Amino acid sequence: MSSPRPEKRRAITEAARRVFGTEGYARAAVDAIAAEAGVSKRTVYNHFRDKEDLFLSVALEGGHEVTAAIARLLEKHLRKIVDVTEDLTAFALERVAAVWEFPDHFALVRTIEAEAARIPRPVLDAWIEAGPQTAHLRLAPYLAGMADRGLLSLGDATAELAADHFNLLTVVNVNQRTFYGAVPLPEDEVTETVTTGVRTFLRLYGPP
Template sequence: MSSQGSVPQRTHRGQPDKHRAIAQAARAVFGQKGYSGASVDMIAAEAGVSKRTIYNHYQDKEQLFLSVILEGSAEVAETHTRIADRHLRKILDLEEDLVAFALEWASSPTAFAGHFALVRTIQAEAARIPPAVLEAWQDTGPRAFKQELARYMSQMADHGLLAFDDADTAALHFYLLTFVSVAQRSFYGAIPIGEAEITQLVVGGVKAFLRLYRPDSGERETSDRVRRGWVLR
């Protein structure tokens, strides 16, 4: 493939409606047919445009897939960052606030069904998708938000609420124990699961995380005195 995973050059000025139609069609077709099963002809038919029109906007199928996955990843990461700020910027009770954050975070795939259909495509066809596309997706979405989560974890550790050697590892473990636990159970939103089961998975994940990273009892007594009402910077 010729685009080598490069970020698409936008050539659609003056045609926002047509570009939007192509992007929506691509998201739907890639989500339904997968990366290898989708074709530019299918996307053109879904969008109600000619194949030539798509090539006026995108160099090839790889670039089109990259465009829609990056657009969705950026939007999801921004939403996740707002969720984290809402729940983790001010800690009143560490376990309760982590559970509240993880519950809203883990429920987000249902709000971005089209994007997470593409994530399922990536999970199923990673070997067929160009590595540069996979790396760009990680950098824009999952990896970017995990860095933001690590920042919150670091500040919790600074206030004595958590204890670890590496914030990135702690953030990864929290991600695996909460968000991924729910996402894998629901196949990233493909199979609805009940609120009670989501809560059970999240609460169990948070408790496991705190068993790993909460300070020992001697340190915890000090951290309990400072945890109420402080605000992350």
Template sequence: MSSPSAVPLGRLQPQKRDAITRAARRVFGRDGYARASIDAIATEAGVSTRTIYKHFSGKEQLFASVLEASATQVADTLVESAAAVPYAETADQVLTELAGVAHALVRQAIDHPEHFAMVRQIVAESTHFPAPVLAAWQEAGPLRVEAEVAGRLRRLADRGLLVVPDLERATLHFMALATAEASPRGLRPVGHLSAEETQIAVTEGVRAFLNGYSS
């Protein structure tokens, strides 16, 4: 596969753009990249294949555009939700702050299941994608989410409320522990837990993180 230069979805008529975007997310998430076809996406979207090819050179370019747009939307949601979580000013408020951030992470999977179905397919088929496509996805979504979490941890460390010798590693530890039970890849996948079970799972994950990073 050659690296595509994605055509902005905004150039399409809004209704067709939305239909193609939703259909592509569903088909790529359900079938994976290798098995997905433009015909299947067109059928799902209720448009002709000609309409899709009018705006995209092929499946790779459509995938790149939809993935980047979807990742941006999911990251925007996380950043907005995390911004509403109050900052801790004392040690006894740290758990509350980080649990709030962790819940925002878990909400991503609950609110955007089709996007994370695509992500699972990317993990399974990573060798099929050129580096620029994966890099654009990382920059639009995962790296922004990690930066948001890292900013929270850095602030707590700067105030002496956490001990963080390696910020990047601490960020990865936090995201792994906070979502270990309530995540698409967990033993009890998100959506299968009640609200109370999710609350407990996330809070206990944050407690596990704090066992290693509390000041």
């Protein structure tokens, strides 16, 4: 058996992301992924145990890339607050735009949501740990810092709950309406949705 090669692995994962995104988990065949990558089926199995292992690798790789991009946006917009409304709005708008920067990954996200019952549970659990369902945990420390400075008032809520509400009112609202970028909204409609979401969030958590 030949040794795995990084460029071959990269070609396979990129092809797998496209095939899983268009065909779904259940219908995607390793033969089709190999053909898309321009390699033999045996080469795929030199790098991955089976289809489940390949799907998990692709999902986690994309999830980590998006998580890293969001971490940069958090630092850019929320590390130093100048105007809480403007900074939260700018962060949410760039966060929404990230969907269009990773189209193949978010096609995979649509597959995961549509086929959750068919995807092996260990794969699904690993995805949840790395994926968008934990995004509020990364936002929470920034909101807690704003509360410490008197820019927000969390009351009896935890920073994690406030972060969850923020995401639901802004990013998740847009993503659900666009099906994670599959059906784009006009830019002014996205801006209005995010602006209204931030305004509602600050009615809930703004300082007295």
